[in-house]
Amino acid sequence: MIQNAWLIPVFPLIAFLILLFFGRFLKEKAAYVGIAGLGLSFIVSVMVLFERIGGETYTYVIEWITFGESTITMGYEVTPLNAMMLIVVTLVSLVVHIFSREYMHDDKRIHVFYSYLGLFSFSMLGLVLAPNVLQLFIFWELVGLCSFLLVGFWYFKPEAAAAAKKAFLTTRIGDVGLLLGLVILFNQTGSFDYGEIFAAVENGLINDTLLTAIALLIFMGAVGKSAQFPLHVWLPDAMEGPTPVSALIHAATMVAAGVYLVGVMYPLFLASPTAMTVVAYTGAITAFFAATMALVMTDIKRVLAYSTISQLGFMILALGTAGYVAGLFHLMTHAFFKALLFLGAGSVIYAVHHRQDIRDMGGLWGKMKITAVTFLIGSLAIAGVFPLAGFWSKEEILASALLNGDGFLFAIALVTAFMTAFYMFRLFFKTFTGEYRGGDHDDPHANDPGVEAQGAASVAEADNPRDDSVDQDRVPPAEDHGHHDAPKENSGFMTFPLIVLASLAVVAGFVNAPFLGHQLEGFLIQGLNVGAQPHGELWLAFLSLAVAGGGIALAWAMYYKGAIAEDFFASKAPGVHKLLINKYYLDEVYVAVFVRPTVAIGRFFWEMDKSIVDGIVNLIGRSTRGTGRSFSRGHNGQLQTYGLVSILGGLVVIALAFVIRGYFG
């Protein structure tokens, strides 16, 4: 089956093509086309994984382009790392496909939605299977396109349109760095193939400065895609997309591609200590800053978005401190529990009639049992509570930061872990415990300045813009699924994916648990020279547990028990709170520093173009204006004359020249 691994991306591609051409006839049934495609992909992925565990890396390529003596090939390859990624991507994508069947069913463009999901799955799987880094880049850009299309799925909302553009442009900045890195790498090694690149690195064919430059340029791509500081600003806004998209693309798979990129290029990074340091610090800073912002957000999706950025920072930190397996292990466990949390959030949003502000929620524990329990499991997992998935992977990251990093990195990681537990349980308690605050009132926080400041999209605005008068795609509320009913548990389409992901959030950590002999590590590092993997001692596990417990306890005290006032910190340090709720004003800074000056320069050049550069020509043009009038009278004979003159004139010049210089005779 491993030879047929190419089928894995092809199934979703076929689903995409079917839906592209026949989607409008299928309507809601489009969902089943997508689900079938991903189902088949998942089955093949499982077969490929089992074959790869007992087998060898398989590669197949064909010639793609030739220039001079160089040839670039394309094809597919199954390595341990991408065999693992195939499972993660197909599984999460499959459950998201199932979930969306219910979540999106009242959207008239549901077939478009599923076609985009198919295209995305194809691209993401193509990225994973790439046998060389150029092919990875090609699919890397395609997943970016799909992200753009899906963030902007409700394109008629100005916020969604703006967010889609912002996501594409911000990641594009990183991508240009990545592309330049690849181009320079190609000129140094003559190949995009991983094997040949690493051989060149090992044999010292690239000098150290250049090697560091290449690694940092490639890392720029990861910074954009995996929403690392300072290019993280697009991810929170990307929450304008439908929630299942946030789960699949902006939590579990695409945003992890940056981490994956550093993973597949790992020998290159290891060869440059400077690059490794930059990677580690970028990850740590991102993890910390994103977590601080997650503390104050009130939109359920934005809390999760900042949490995603923060967790991606953790992975990057691990990779930067030689924790190759730790970073990729966390990538996998995070994919499961973060997809779970996002789908859980989707389930909640759906049940409370497309509200996203946690101040309008509360008391949902009894009303939607499956969602609540699975969400709790996800929260425990991300907080790193034993024996859930996040515990194992986070502990390994802490070990890397401690053993290969420095005290600062380790301290930041610990503080971030504490904040993670706190903001997740703040979210959990606010959403599921206490009294239901949704009621009948509409948009209670619409005019709240704090909310307004949270993003381009006002938080109180529903995920699904049902009130948009221009939007005729949605059924009127009367036919809706009980717009003003009390929240209740959703159908099996939505709860089944939650149960699957919750089960994985419980067990996925065991694949690399120390007492089972670090199975994943043994699998991932075979044939690779990525150095010894750091492992923490037992006290670190207890410390990690204590930190998580502390965070949960504080959240419990503030948001469940009420022992500490909810605005205790906000009132003690209003300046800090304002800074956080405004996301450190980074968006404003970027607009002032990059966007406005660029447009101003453009305007200046345009004026110059019209006046100076063009002025000279117009001067000549004016002299021929008389001729121009001939058009209106329909006499265009003069033009034919011009043509004739310009040719005959030329001949006369030749003839004259010959006569004068006496060449005749």
Next chain:
Amino acid sequence: MMENMLTWLVFMPLIGVVLILMIPKENVNVIRSLAAIISGVALILSLIIWGGFERGVSGLQYATTTEWFNIGFLQFNYEIGIDGLSMPLLVLTTIVTTLSIFASFSIVKRVKEFYVWTLVLLTGMLGVFVALDMFLFFLFFELTLIPMFFLIGIWGGKMKEYASFKFLVYTGLGSAIMFMTFIAMFFKSYEAMNMQETTFSMIRMAEIFADPANPEVLTGTVKGAIFLALFVAFAIKLPVFPFHTWLPNAHVEAPTAASMILAGVLLKMGGYGLIRLGFGILPDQAARFATLIAILGVINIIYGALLALVQTDLKSLVAYSSISHMGIVLLGIASFTTSGMQGAIFQLVSHGFISALLFFMVGAIYERTKTRTISELGGLSKSVPVLAGFMLAAAMASVGLPGLSGFVSELLAFIGIFGASESIIPAATTIGVIAAIGIILTAAYLLWAMQRTTFGPMKEKFIGLPDARPMEYVPMIGLLALSIIIGVYPHILSDVINTTVIDIVSKIGG
């Protein structure tokens, strides 16, 4: 037959012109069909030539030389042939012209004349790409000027007269410079061969310039001046900053079909001429001025993109994007590497398809909304979803999204500039990095434009606009499909180009 294939291809449209002239001008549907058939036959002929083109073979194919006429001892020859450089451009020309004829079925004014000029233009363009005799090349080059002048001047927008004259003055100036340069080259080569030989043949000219019987005549100064003059002549056409200002005016005023041909093919004649004559005959001078060309390339990329960013008219945005994208061509050829040169040729072809598609989309939207002002558009995804979808696809192709042809040319050009030898371009890395900023700017102006036109709430006045007509699918699907084919499997093109590219680059010692 093989030798005559090219001649048949070039002059076949003129047969069509004669046929159309015989049809009464009231029979517009017959005229339209005939024009489509004629260009379609030219397209099939060019594809047959493409199929018969031998891959991996150095030198010219389908070549033929016939004595034409003489003035005194001065012999004018009809010398034609193609290589890996002209082959793809030939197919590009027939495809873009055929599709633009489909795109112009909505024209109702002076239909007969319109297609007569379009077919004359087709002959001119094809002739430029096959001519190997400089005099013949010049004739064909001039032959493209007049029809385009009329296409803009008669069927254009409000400012058509100004735009068409600006076009004529500018490109006419380019022709004049080219003509004078050709004469200078003729005399210098005559002198260099001790007045034993006269030639207008590009092939022979290149040999003489490389190995003159009397080297004293062809000094560095002389050759440098000739190269720069040629460069300016073709720079106006491409266009290169600061000779670009005719282009936005011409595009904004031109009818859709003329814009498609103008951006799709005519600009490419500038790039083609630069490579064929500048690099083909004076490779040492091209290398000498490589840094200048690369810098101009970067200026084109950045300047064009910055101006595109602030345009308020969608069509002039696309026009400035053409200027920006032609910078890639300069960057590629200046690098004197196989990848850069191939990237430049890829860009000529790729931009031909993509810009034609973009101009078609802008035209189709204008036809329905009666506006091209970006701020007045909006929500088109709702009112005309198919057109908006193709518009977005075209924009993505222009952005250089992988999987579409633009990416391949950019990738190759960048590999080229970063791999350029220190002796040819001293600061190649800096130039490459600055050029890369253009990639971000390109994404910025195109996505911003898409956000404001296809996305957003639907405008009341655009409710109920008709979406794409069946006939419009022909150019839309055709052009997008070509961009996808080249983007997904560029081997189909590199296969034809590569040998010629190696030949050109090897002229400068490796």
